[in-house]
Amino acid sequence: MSVSSSLSRSPDRHGSLAALRRMGLTVALMSAVAAAVLMPGGAARAATPPGVLVVAQSIDDAVSFDPAEGFELTTVQTFNNVYQRLVQSNRDDGTRIEPALAASWQPAADGKSLTFTLAPGARFASGHPVRPEDVIFSLTRAVKLNKAPAFILNELGWSADNVDQAVTRVDDNHVKIAWSADVGPAFALAILTAPIASIVDEAAVTPQASGGDFGNAWLKSHSAGSGAFTITTYAPHEALVLDANASAPGGAPKLHSVILRNVPDSAARRLLIEQGDADIARGLGSDQIAALKGEAGVKVLAVPSARTDYLLINTKANATLGNPAFWEAARYLIDYQGIATNLLGGQAQVHQAFLPVGFPGALKDTPFKLDIAKARKILADAKIGPTTIAFPVFNEAPFLQIAQSLQATFAQAGLTLDIQPGVASDIYAKGRSGNYAITLRYWIPDYFDPHSNASAFAINRDNSHNTVARQAGWVIPELSDETAAAVKEQDPAKRTALYEALQHKIQARSPYVFMLQGSEQVVLRDGLKGYAQGLNSDQVYYDQVEK
Amino acid sequence: MLNTASETSSTIRVASRWFGFSRWRGAGTAVVRWLGSVALTLFGLVLVTFAMTRLSPVDPVLQLVGDHASASTYAAARLELGLDRPLAVQFGRYLVRVGHGDLGQASSTGQPVAADIARTFSATLELATVAIVIGAASGLALGIIAAMRSGGIIDAAARIVSLVGYSIPIFWLGLLFLLLFYARLHWAPGPGRLDVLYQYTLRPVTGFALIDTALSGTAGAFRSAVAHLVLPALVLALYALAGITRLSRGAVLEQLGQEYVLTARAKGAGPWRVVFVHVLPNVTGPLLTIVALAYASLLEGAVLTETVFAWPGIGRYLTVALFAGDTAAILGATLTIGSAFILLNSLTDLAVARTGRGRDR
Numbered sequence: 063m064s065v066s067s068s069l070s071r072s073p074d075r076h077g078s079l080a081a082l083r084r085m086g087l088t089v090a091l092m093s094a095v096a097a098a099v100l101m102p103g104g105a106a107r108a109a110t111p112p113g114v115l116v117v118a119q120s121i122d123d124a125v126s127f128d129p130a131e132g133f134e135l136t137t138v139q140t141f142n143n144v145y146q147r148l149v150q151s152n153r154d155d156g157t158r159i160e161p162a163l164a165a166s167w168q169p170a171a172d173g174k175s176l177t178f179t180l181a182p183g184a185r186f187a188s189g190h191p192v193r194p195e196d197v198i199f200s201l202t203r204a205v206k207l208n209k210a211p212a213f214i215l216n217e218l219g220w221s222a223d224n225v226d227q228a229v230t231r232v233d234d235n236h237v238k239i240a241w242s243a244d245v246g247p248a249f250a251l252a253i254l255t256a257p258i259a260s261i262v263d264e265a266a267v268t269p270q271a272s273g274g275d276f277g278n279a280w281l282k283s284h285s286a287g288s289g290a291f292t293i294t295t296y297a298p299h300e301a302l303v304l305d306a307n308a309s310a311p312g313g314a315p316k317l318h319s320v321i322l323r324n325v326p327d328s329a330a331r332r333l334l335i336e337q338g339d340a341d342i343a344r345g346l347g348s349d350q351i352a353a354l355k356g357e358a359g360v361k362v363l364a365v366p367s368a369r370t371d372y373l374l375i376n377t378k379a380n381a382t383l384g385n386p387a388f389w390e391a392a393r394y395l396i397d398y399q400g401i402a403t404n405l406l407g408g409q410a411q412v413h414q415a416f417l418p419v420g421f422p423g424a425l426k427d428t429p430f431k432l433d434i435a436k437a438r439k440i441l442a443d444a445k446i447g448p449t450t451i452a453f454p455v456f457n458e459a460p461f462l463q464i465a466q467s468l469q470a471t472f473a474q475a476g477l478t479l480d481i482q483p484g485v486a487s488d489i490y491a492k493g494r495s496g497n498y499a500i501t502l503r504y505w506i507p508d509y510f511d512p513h514s515n516a517s518a519f520a521i522n523r524d525n526s527h528n529t530v531a532r533q534a535g536w537v538i539p540e541l542s543d544e545t546a547a548a549v550k551e552q553d554p555a556k557r558t559a560l561y562e563a564l565q566h567k568i569q570a571r572s573p574y575v576f577m578l579q580g581s582e583q584v585v586l587r588d589g590l591k592g593y594a595q596g597l598n599s600d601q602v603y604y605d606q607v608e609k
Numbered sequence: 610m611l612n613t614a615s616e617t618s619s620t621i622r623v624a625s626r627w628f629g630f631s632r633w634r635g636a637g638t639a640v641v642r643w644l645g646s647v648a649l650t651l652f653g654l655v656l657v658t659f660a661m662t663r664l665s666p667v668d669p670v671l672q673l674v675g676d677h678a679s680a681s682t683y684a685a686a687r688l689e690l691g692l693d694r695p696l697a698v699q700f701g702r703y704l705v706r707v708g709h710g711d712l713g714q715a716s717s718t719g720q721p722v723a724a725d726i727a728r729t730f731s732a733t734l735e736l737a738t739v740a741i742v743i744g745a746a747s748g749l750a751l752g753i754i755a756a757m758r759s760g761g762i763i764d765a766a767a768r769i770v771s772l773v774g775y776s777i778p779i780f781w782l783g784l785l786f787l788l789l790f791y792a793r794l795h796w797a798p799g800p801g802r803l804d805v806l807y808q809y810t811l812r813p814v815t816g817f818a819l820i821d822t823a824l825s826g827t828a829g830a831f832r833s834a835v836a837h838l839v840l841p842a843l844v845l846a847l848y849a850l851a852g853i854t855r856l857s858r859g860a861v862l863e864q865l866g867q868e869y870v871l872t873a874r875a876k877g878a879g880p881w882r883v884v885f886v887h888v889l890p891n892v893t894g895p896l897l898t899i900v901a902l903a904y905a906s907l908l909e910g911a912v913l914t915e916t917v918f919a920w921p922g923i924g925r926y927l928t929v930a931l932f933a934g935d936t937a938a939i940l941g942a943t944l945t946i947g948s949a950f951i952l953l954n955s956l957t958d959l960a961v962a963r964t965g966r967g968r969d970r
Contacts, residue, residue, distance in 0.1 A: 110805060111805065111806050114805065116805050122929050124718075125673060125716070125718070125719055126719045133674070133675050133677075133678075134675075208681060208682050208685050209674070209682065209686075210673070210674040210675050210677070210678045210682060210686075211677075211678075212678075212679065212682055213677060213678060213679040213682065216679060279719075282719035282720070283719065283720065294809070295809050297728060297921065298715075298717075298719070298720055299718070299729070299921050299925060299926060299929060300728070300921040301808070301809065303809045321805055321809060323801065323805070323919065324919060324921070325800060325919045326916045326919065326925065327780075327784075327800075327916050327917050327919070329784055329917075330784075330787065330799070330800045330917055330918070330919060333787055333788070333791060333792050334799050336792065337791065337792055337799060339798075339799045484666060485666065485667055485932060486671075486672070487667050487668040487669070487670075487671040487672040487933075487934065488666040488667060488668060490668065490671045490675075490676040491666075491668040491671055493676065494671075494676075508677060518677075527679075527680075528678075528679065528680055
């Protein structure tokens with residue numbers, strides 16, 4: 063998921079000595095005004111219009127509202143409200159797969175295809191019925207367009223050349239989905255819960271297509287789905303307006319519109335929610351959340367997230383970083399609890415395995431804690447002396463703060479971390495080209511299945527595919543085989559056991575140090591009911607919201 | 610700013626001679642020359658901006674597809690953005706497209722750059738215009754009175770106001786204004802351009818909230834547009850006012866020491882007559898230049914003010930595009946701002962050339 067970076071240009075317009083002399087006066091003046099302003103009081107007085115939900119957040123990251131392309135937080139959080147898939151993850155327990163546009167499904171005897179029965183009477187917001195042709199159009203265009211999330215469907219072995227044979231019409235209300243990859247139906251179903259598997263209205267999109275783009279240019283800012291809402295207005299960097307779809311197969315929503323307002327400054331978002339000019343505010347800092355807790359009129363909802371934060375070590379950077387003793391020592395040089403409690407205040411918990419809690423088989427134990435003496439001993443035994451390590455880090459909160467904490471603790475073992483702040487795409491590029499020593503990264507699963515994470519961290523046979531293991535330069539044929547076996551396994555209990563074993567191995571010895579699992583804090587107005595948000599990043603639901 | 614102002618006024622003197630506005634003879638040549646110099650300036654601007662986007666560490670492809678994307682997706686996106694071609698070819702193609710009036714597609718918004726700019730620049734233009742009207746009116750008044758009562762209470766007040774306008778970080782002032790006038794006193798509405806009640810129900814015609822709401826005939830909508838403009842416009846006006854006050858005070862004060870002022874006084878002219886009839890016509894040029902420069906800097910889009918007040922202007926658009934490595938959007942926004950700057954400068958030159966002849970000298 064790409065990260066939008068906010069920035070601030072230096073407000074200092076002139077750096078003369080005169081400015082320094084003025085500073086004393088200015089500071090005094092500023093504090094006086096600030097004191098006057100910060101006096102308690104100022105209760106909410108505004109209210110958003112009835113039936114309209116106003117969400118204050120940043121939507122600067124949004125690139126495309128086409129489910130075949132959108133892969134940013136803002137867009138994936140919209141897809142569940144605008145589109146439906148054949149099947150969906152349960153809101154509370156994402157591992158449970160439920161019918162959506164498909165009423166039922168039947169795996170073939172060979173376990174390499176599924177036949178779906180479409181829900182009778184299901185219609186798109188346009189009024190068009192949902193047909194097998196729509197399923198075929200949606201899935202094949204997503205593969206052929208080959209945009210950011212296409213790799214999710216590629217997991218089924220689909221490519222532009224073979225996807226037309228893989229998704230076929232059986233009759234008026236049955237569609238067959240087959241795959242060539244060595245995976246079972248349970249995994250295929252999990253893939254079909256991803257936003258990219260959203261079903262779009264072929265009859266509405268095709269007339270908008272131009273130059274063989276399958277309607278991609280049009281769908282970037284329009285919708286053609288069967289979800290609870292439709293996109294009525296999208297002004298980039300300004301707002302996304304959703305209107306209720308009264309004929310939604312899942313039932314008409316309780317609101318008549320949802321407005322996602324772009325409020326790029328988090329302090330302004332806080333003011334809006336406090337004053338009642340917004341019903342929901344996202345992306346507030348932990349200090350702002352702390353200030354809002356206990357305030358009348360608002361409540362803070364803490365939602366566990368599937369995001370994991372980890373330290374990534376480039377084993378090819380030099381002999382020290384390729385030494386497993388260094389990987390082990392690093393595990394004892396992190397102040398996990400201090401970072402979670404003091405730096406992130408409720409926005410993350412200590413977590414030390416690659417599957418987030420909430421995924422089947424996730425390890426909950428935390429065997430590592432800050433232990434400088436132990437780390438020193440490990441380093442001394444491995445004859446690793448004091449050294450300087452280049453450490454590119456995302457130039458934004460909370461990564462820089464976490465990096466500073468690591469810098470302080472690593473220094474106590476003679477390891478100097480040279481923090482190099484950079485924009486996200488630059489850090490990613492460094493990861494891909496292997497041009498870094500260690501870096502801080504996070505991982506958000508792309509679909510609700512352990513393989514989404516396992517395939518990133520535990521597959522790298524020959525550096526041929528862009529996995530996290532490849533970015534670490536860590537060639538692991540045996541673990542890759544185990545991962546392949548796990549995704550193939552049809553028995554749920556056995557499959558879970560395989561992922562537990564994989565996590566134990568990677569926890570004990572790997573160039574990754576898992577540190578935290580995220581927790582999202584969303585601020586709601588008191589009177590708001592029915593808002594639901596799940597573990598995975600796309601699981602945001604406005605259809606049941608009432609004011 | 611003082612240096613720039615005096616440089617500009619000397620450019621203006623050269624320009625007015627060069628253009629020969631007072632005569633019709635040679636006007637055609639002057640226009641051709643002017644267009645030529647505008648084209649050259651814009652070309653240089655685009656060239657430098659293009660080079661800078663290529664030097665930046667941002668990877669536009671990764672920014673677009675994210676780190677999870679497959680190698681084939683990455684390659685396809687790179688191809689689509691035209692990044693596989695040599696830099697000179699990329700630049701040439703861009704120029705050809707711009708020549709045909711096509712600013713291209715913004716990768717960071719998925720929309721045509723021209724549409725994005727039409728929306729964001731009108732938001733900035735509206736805010737900057739209101740701010741400069743407030744800033745120039747109050748700044749000139751304050752500056753002139755401060756010069757007349759040099760050393761007095763108003764002079765001290767002018768000094769403090771311009772000092773405050775200069776030294777206080779603009780985002781901090783914006784937040785403080787919101788906290789005080791929106792959250793505590795409830796005099797002003799919160800961040801944004803309009804109440805949500807109107808913002809997405811009114812069809813944008815001109816892109817200017819004030820005009821669109823006035824055209825809509827909904828009284829509440831127009832009131833809401835005005836109310837939302839007040840705080841950000843005041844913040845920017847204070848910033849503009851700081852410079853305008855100082856420079857206009859200096860300009861008037863300098864003239865007050867001239868011999869023609871003494872002569873006028875000797876003839877019995879009162880202080881107001883001296884300033885308005887004798888001094889002001891002599892300082893119109895510099896004053897116009899000062900105001901135009903302040904206006905031009907507001908038109909660049911005040912990114913921090915736009916951020917704090919959730920104002921969807923061109924400053925934020927350009928900034929987000931910069932961080933996304935979105936070359937088409939960066940170049941389009943730079944061209945727009947550059948053109949506005951040049952146009953404003955030329956208009957000022959023209960105005961100064963027409964009014965700049967002193968009365969008493």
